[in-house]
Amino acid sequence: MSMFIQKLKRSIAEQRAEERTKAEVEKQGALLEYVAIMADVELPEEESEGFNRGEI
DSSP states (O other), X not given: OOOOOOOOSSOHHHHHHHHHXXXXXXXXXHHHHXXXXXXXXXXXOOOOTTOOTTOO
16 A cells, blocks of 8 residues: 655645635626626626636
8 A cells, every 4th residue: 555645835725815716706707797697788708818717
C-alpha cells in the first residue's frame, strides 16, 4: 500500500478565499440575470475573449 502526498501550492485559507470569490462572482451574475428578466431587459451578449462568467 502506497500513499501519495501532494504538496499544497497555496494555503487552505487562500484556497477558501478564492473559492468564496468565485462563488460571489457567480452569484452576482445570476442575480444580474434575474433582475434583468424581472425588469424585462435584455443584457448584451458577452463578446470578450477567454472570459467566462464566474472566472476571475
